[in-house]
Amino acid sequence: MTLAIVGNVIIEGVLTGLVYGLMALGLSVIFGVVRVVNFAHGEFAVVAMYAAYLLFVTLGLDPILSLLPIAAAFFLIGYALQTVLINRFVGRSEHEQFILLVGLAIVIVNGLLMIFGPDARPANLPYSFDSYAIGPLFVDKARVYAAAGALVVASGLFGFFRYSATGTAIRACADNLTGAAVVGLNIKRLYAFTFGLGLACVGAAGALMVPIADASPLLSQAFTLLAFTIVIVGGLGSMAGALIGGVVIGVSEALASLFWAPSMKSMVSFALLVAVLVFRPQGLMGRRL
Amino acid sequence: MPPRGRVILSIVLALLLAAPMLLDRYLISIFVLIFFFAYVGQAWNLMMGFAGQLSLGHALYTGLGGYVAAMLWFYFGIGPWLGVFAAVAVAAAFGAAVGWLGFRFGIEGVYFALLTIAFAEFTRIAFDNMPFTGGAGGLFLSYDAQRSHEWWNLRGGPLLFYYLGLALAATATVLIAWLARSRIGYQWLAVREDQQAAMALGINAFRVKMIAVIISAGMTAVGGVLLAFYYNNLFPAQAFDINRSIEIILAPIIGGLGTIFGPVVGAFILTPLGEVLIALTGSLGLNAPGAKAVFYGLTLMVIISLRPNGVWPWLKQLLGLAEIER
Numbered sequence: 001m002t003l004a005i006v007g008n009v010i011i012e013g014v015l016t017g018l019v020y021g022l023m024a025l026g027l028s029v030i031f032g033v034v035r036v037v038n039f040a041h042g043e044f045a046v047v048a049m050y051a052a053y054l055l056f057v058t059l060g061l062d063p064i065l066s067l068l069p070i071a072a073a074f075f076l077i078g079y080a081l082q083t084v085l086i087n088r089f090v091g092r093s094e095h096e097q098f099i100l101l102v103g104l105a106i107v108i109v110n111g112l113l114m115i116f117g118p119d120a121r122p123a124n125l126p127y128s129f130d131s132y133a134i135g136p137l138f139v140d141k142a143r144v145y146a147a148a149g150a151l152v153v154a155s156g157l158f159g160f161f162r163y164s165a166t167g168t169a170i171r172a173c174a175d176n177l178t179g180a181a182v183v184g185l186n187i188k189r190l191y192a193f194t195f196g197l198g199l200a201c202v203g204a205a206g207a208l209m210v211p212i213a214d215a216s217p218l219l220s221q222a223f224t225l226l227a228f229t230i231v232i233v234g235g236l237g238s239m240a241g242a243l244i245g246g247v248v249i250g251v252s253e254a255l256a257s258l259f260w261a262p263s264m265k266s267m268v269s270f271a272l273l274v275a276v277l278v279f280r281p282q283g284l285m286g287r288r289l
Numbered sequence: 290m291p292p293r294g295r296v297i298l299s300i301v302l303a304l305l306l307a308a309p310m311l312l313d314r315y316l317i318s319i320f321v322l323i324f325f326f327a328y329v330g331q332a333w334n335l336m337m338g339f340a341g342q343l344s345l346g347h348a349l350y351t352g353l354g355g356y357v358a359a360m361l362w363f364y365f366g367i368g369p370w371l372g373v374f375a376a377v378a379v380a381a382a383f384g385a386a387v388g389w390l391g392f393r394f395g396i397e398g399v400y401f402a403l404l405t406i407a408f409a410e411f412t413r414i415a416f417d418n419m420p421f422t423g424g425a426g427g428l429f430l431s432y433d434a435q436r437s438h439e440w441w442n443l444r445g446g447p448l449l450f451y452y453l454g455l456a457l458a459a460t461a462t463v464l465i466a467w468l469a470r471s472r473i474g475y476q477w478l479a480v481r482e483d484q485q486a487a488m489a490l491g492i493n494a495f496r497v498k499m500i501a502v503i504i505s506a507g508m509t510a511v512g513g514v515l516l517a518f519y520y521n522n523l524f525p526a527q528a529f530d531i532n533r534s535i536e537i538i539l540a541p542i543i544g545g546l547g548t549i550f551g552p553v554v555g556a557f558i559l560t561p562l563g564e565v566l567i568a569l570t571g572s573l574g575l576n577a578p579g580a581k582a583v584f585y586g587l588t589l590m591v592i593i594s595l596r597p598n599g600v601w602p603w604l605k606q607l608l609g610l611a612e613i614e615r
Binding site: 037085088089092094095096098099100102103104105106107109110111113114221225228229232261263264266267270271273274277278281 | 337343345390394395396398399400402403404406407408410411414415417418425531532535538542546579580582583585586587588589590593594597
């Protein structure tokens, strides 16, 4: 095994990890602000994958571009979902929130299974098999585009939370809910906005996932667990942490596939999850709780 | 329990004891599943409903229980009547490991739930890749009609599993009722409601929670043994799957968390409902298992939205049994 292969695998892991990170970012935003565990997160990612796949097959729209309409649609879905359903669960016990979202997840996965069947749907993009040669390394074009897309969306979100008035208000809700209510912020509307943003992230991530993975309902639970693992490894409430956690998980899974077996790659993430929970519960980038 | 409760309970038990005379093979197989879910539901409810620890990885314990007993039988011919002790011991040891990590390092709520999922998934992938467990291809127990009289080796037909399941579910219910009124039962409730206050009263919260997870894991393993010898096959992708874990928690949640009869009532509602749905959607030409699961999901959402305390407290009121019992 040459160094070049290992280098290739690491780069691949970093690029895939950035897309994972964007997906986890959505979870982190929802959990960090609304304090609801979105256990249907991976299911939403797969719905977005199918949306991007269908847009590609019917209209020939590149998934990298279709992330815009998909993210917009997911924002609206998230906004509506929070307003209609999840808002009444805010502040209720964790297991009740969890059961609500597990119920939703079961409905989504099996709905997808009924509509599309269990078979994976690959999107054959024109550049699916192209790669950039950098010295001895070969980098997938599709992965580069997807990772770049993830970085652009994530920076947009960073900017929104940092500079816009709504973003600042949402951060205020996360930091001090009572204070935010006292100064007259509309908490319910901001929560709905946040849930919408979280789903927009996962929608964008799902679209970006299409060039690098085949859409299948069976991915959804793995994605949900992956997103949780990344958020906890990266550190809850840290946006950079979600991306870094994504890269850490992406690289460790890629290396595990190389050195052991692809079927065993998730073991590494779960081991990492347990280790982080035990030794550094605030995550790599998180603040001390 | 009020006299009326005793009467109802005796009638139900008598009916269940006599029922196999009237039921066909298919209905008996449904009852086996009802008893299985009532039993493991009791075990899970002990941990979540009484001690307040959310486990989403109980498939770990059914899976380990099933695999340990099945492998002892498969490789060494050691019957499940003996193997079940090993199964309980292994599952309890894993439960203790999960509990120790979680409770010692202050991993709580959702984080604890994720820890339990991580353990179950980790074990699933490990079993997928271990040759001596049969790997992803599964482990098959041969069924030999010659040995069908060996009920102690669980080599009988559905009827054997019907009565075994009934006995397990009934024993578990009695055990939980007894535990709930014991010293440890009240300590669980105290820790569930307010751990800080409980510790201030001198309750060793760590010890109390460890006892809950060990008993729950051990009990759940027995259910796994039953299932393994009932189906005569084991696949890591089913035995340790998160869907199995979710199936296990449905009955107690629908029935009523932290109640003694909740898991039983939940199992009696959900399992037949699922079967009816398979039949209905199948006759409509829909993808039956998918439609059933969609309905399960919707049921969960509706129940947790409208009746988060489950069906049993409401049913108890209806039967005129509501009184001092929680």
